Amino acid sequence: xxxxxxxxxxxxxxxxxxxxxxxxxxxxxxxxxxxxxxxxxxxxxxxxxxxxxxxxxxxxxxxxxxxxxxxxxxxxxxxxxxxxxxxxxxxxxxxxxxxxxxxxxxxxxxxxxxxxxxxxxxxxxxxxxxxxxxxxxxxxxxxxxxxxxxxxxxxxxxxxxxxxxxxxxxxxxxxxxxxxxxxxxxxxxxxxxxxxxxxxxxxxxxxxxxxxxxxxxxxxxxxxxxxxxxxxxxxxxxxxxxxxxxxxxxxxxxxxxxxxxxxxxxxxxxxxxxxxxxxxxxxxxxxxxxxxxxxxxxxxxxxxxxxxxxxxxxxxxxxxxxxxxxxxxxxxxxxxxxxxxxxxxxxxxxxxxxxxxxxxxxxxxxxxxxx
Amino acid sequence: xxxxxxxxxxxxxxxxxxxxxxxxxxxxxxxxxxxxxxxxxxxxxxxxxxxxxxxxxxxxxxxxxxxxxxxxxxxxxxxxxxxxxxxxxxxxxxxxxxxxxxxxxxxxxxxxxxxxxxxxxxxxxxxxxxxxxxxxxxxxxxxxxxxxxxxxxxxxxxxxxxxxxxxxxxxxxxxxxxxxxxxxxxxxxxxxxxxxxxxxxxxxxxxxxxxxxxxxxxxxxxxxxxxxxxxxxxxxxxxxxxxxxxxxxxxxxxxxxxxxxxxxxxxxxxxxxxxxxxxxxxxxxxxxxxxxxxxxxxxxxxxxxxxxxxxxxxxxxxxxxxxxxxxxxxxxxxxxxxxxxxxxxxxxxxxxxxxxxxxxxxxxxxxxxxxxxxxxxxxxxxxxxxxxxxxxxxxxxxxxxx
Numbered sequence: 059x060x061x062x063x064x065x066x067x068x069x070x071x072x073x074x075x076x077x078x079x080x081x082x083x084x085x086x087x088x089x090x091x092x093x094x095x096x097x098x099x100x101x102x103x104x105x106x107x108x109x110x111x112x113x114x115x116x117x118x119x120x121x122x123x124x125x126x127x128x129x130x131x132x133x134x135x136x137x138x139x140x141x142x143x144x145x146x147x148x149x150x151x152x153x154x155x156x157x158x159x160x161x162x163x164x165x166x167x168x169x170x171x172x173x174x175x176x177x178x179x180x181x182x183x184x185x186x187x188x189x190x191x192x193x194x195x196x197x198x199x200x201x202x203x204x205x206x207x208x209x210x211x212x213x214x215x216x217x218x219x220x221x222x223x224x225x226x227x228x229x230x231x232x233x234x235x236x237x238x239x240x241x242x243x244x245x246x247x248x249x250x251x252x253x254x255x256x257x258x259x260x261x262x263x264x265x266x267x268x269x270x271x272x273x274x275x276x277x278x279x280x281x282x283x284x285x286x287x288x289x290x291x292x293x294x295x296x297x298x299x300x301x302x303x304x305x306x307x308x309x310x311x312x313x314x315x316x317x318x319x320x321x322x323x324x325x326x327x328x329x330x331x332x333x334x335x336x337x338x339x340x341x342x343x344x345x346x347x348x349x350x351x352x353x354x355x356x357x358x359x360x361x362x363x364x365x366x367x368x369x370x371x372x373x374x375x376x377x378x379x380x381x382x383x384x385x386x387x388x389x390x391x392x393x394x395x396x397x398x399x400x401x402x403x404x405x406x407x408x409x410x411x412x413x414x415x416x417x418x419x420x421x422x423x424x425x426x427x428x429x
Numbered sequence: 430x431x432x433x434x435x436x437x438x439x440x441x442x443x444x445x446x447x448x449x450x451x452x453x454x455x456x457x458x459x460x461x462x463x464x465x466x467x468x469x470x471x472x473x474x475x476x477x478x479x480x481x482x483x484x485x486x487x488x489x490x491x492x493x494x495x496x497x498x499x500x501x502x503x504x505x506x507x508x509x510x511x512x513x514x515x516x517x518x519x520x521x522x523x524x525x526x527x528x529x530x531x532x533x534x535x536x537x538x539x540x541x542x543x544x545x546x547x548x549x550x551x552x553x554x555x556x557x558x559x560x561x562x563x564x565x566x567x568x569x570x571x572x573x574x575x576x577x578x579x580x581x582x583x584x585x586x587x588x589x590x591x592x593x594x595x596x597x598x599x600x601x602x603x604x605x606x607x608x609x610x611x612x613x614x615x616x617x618x619x620x621x622x623x624x625x626x627x628x629x630x631x632x633x634x635x636x637x638x639x640x641x642x643x644x645x646x647x648x649x650x651x652x653x654x655x656x657x658x659x660x661x662x663x664x665x666x667x668x669x670x671x672x673x674x675x676x677x678x679x680x681x682x683x684x685x686x687x688x689x690x691x692x693x694x695x696x697x698x699x700x701x702x703x704x705x706x707x708x709x710x711x712x713x714x715x716x717x718x719x720x721x722x723x724x725x726x727x728x729x730x731x732x733x734x735x736x737x738x739x740x741x742x743x744x745x746x747x748x749x750x751x752x753x754x755x756x757x758x759x760x761x762x763x764x765x766x767x768x769x770x771x772x773x774x775x776x777x778x779x780x781x782x783x784x785x786x787x788x789x790x791x792x793x794x795x796x797x798x799x800x801x802x803x804x805x806x807x808x809x810x811x812x813x814x815x816x817x818x819x820x821x822x823x824x825x826x827x828x829x830x831x
Contacts, residue, residue, distance in 0.1 A: 083518055084516055089582055089583065094760070097759075098759050146525075148759055
């Protein structure tokens, strides 16, 4: 099977996918209510898409292709309201956050669809342990080579996206000490990590052809990379973010990536180098473990600073681009996160106050559902 | 010094409690066999053994006075009712009024068809009304126990618990009125016809609110220590049950309403161990055995046809009512069928209501009461199996394989 040709899309268009947790209102544990929710939302008009995911305690909401923050936040809010209303009607709470704090993987049920059953058979318990909730952001690119360029340039800033969205400190009833423990589950998949360092699409096609020849992969879907090209959409897809605790933060992070992409495409104009990846896993680990306080090493200057400082610096550099994209409000929200902390610190504060993870989960759901 | 000073006399004089202890052991073992080999719910074993060894069956264990059992049954039922109430989210009815509509339709349909059936069998209207109110109730004991045992969760489970809590309340409340009307028939003055139900309802509601407020207070101070809190709660349930009985209120209503009130008032959820700990669980097992011991199939002799018809029309009424509003309330056909069937079990609540009516009107006990008792025995044995199957076919029990 060969790779499909790279579709063209409007540059810097954005699309957001959010995986959401479905919870029982009795104990705020995950509840296998995806079929009930999906059956019900089918009957309601809504923008974007609402889809099943691997296990029955999660659903995914997708926006349509958007150009800027205003349209994105409007559509995400509409999607949030549709699923929240449906949830209330069915006594199911819905929440953001990258992990459920106390679910047990063995209790999850696989959604009844051929692809999910296939994955479940292949990966065994990993599939159920994959009951984690991420935000994926698509950025439109004019062509495939531009997409690969953007992908490798954005890789340097993967720690930013992780630290800003991090909202999964608790796993299986305990504080892991990580800001984003969710990514630890992703890393256990054999094809996770980063894309190979190729800058031209024909080279990438050759790489894919060789991989497909070994029969390790069948389609791009089998790569669980942090950022991967999505040829059928003509986009690159940033996949490292936890689902944030609110749609507002999700939209702000998407627009931060969008503004940064514009900066890379229009202003920065430097070529990616293979050596940029020398510090990649170190930086990414720092972001997962310590969030905004993590250490960030610049691959070119070898300078060390905190991820928070690096984001502050980036915000200054991209502010003109954000203005062009009408994303000033989104940048304000990013600044708020730098001051008030990310989702992980919100959750830790809530736990320090409530002493009970079910209560934390309830607050998390109330925050996400609004009203 | 003689032999008899330190050796037991012959034949041995054993207290009935010894046989009951032995019954507990046997019933629990039989329950395990049922689970392992036949995949049947354990409580079928508990009730079945009680029925088999009790006066209604082989009569192997001597009759224990009903009053001694009554305390165990009341306590265990109190635990289960409070547990049910505290798991039910009344706010859901506001977000989805179709569930309230389903519940009202299901209860009124049950009342109407059973009343009509009994009239057709020439039962006096007032007696028919009493029976028809009793059979509105689904067994909270069987529902809570089976849900706990199968670790089910989902739409059908949540709705089953909510609708059970609601139809038990209807049954208890309207039963009081029906019984009061029965007294009216026998020539009591109007004031004594109207006052008893009002006293019972008002008093029970007051006691339930007091329970709820105390619960909140205690939980505020002790809630962080789950085990200690469970002990206190257990004592409170026992106190409320006995207090309700002493004041001639309805323990059923008090504990159910107390559970509902505490769940409604508190802002955070709380999970407790099943039946609030192992002491509660033992009482629950004893209650099912006691229900079996109290089982009486005398109704078969009275009118087997009526017993079977009553069970059938009641089941059809509940099933059709749930199916009628399934789409509006947001569940599919399979879920609605499962929910309708899972509402069938009858056990402690109707049993206690029947026994109370029979105490007040001995003629009822030797007539229609027997029919009701037989229905209860059948639906007590079949109920847990039906509920378990309903939860299984809707995929609400955990997957066995990884």
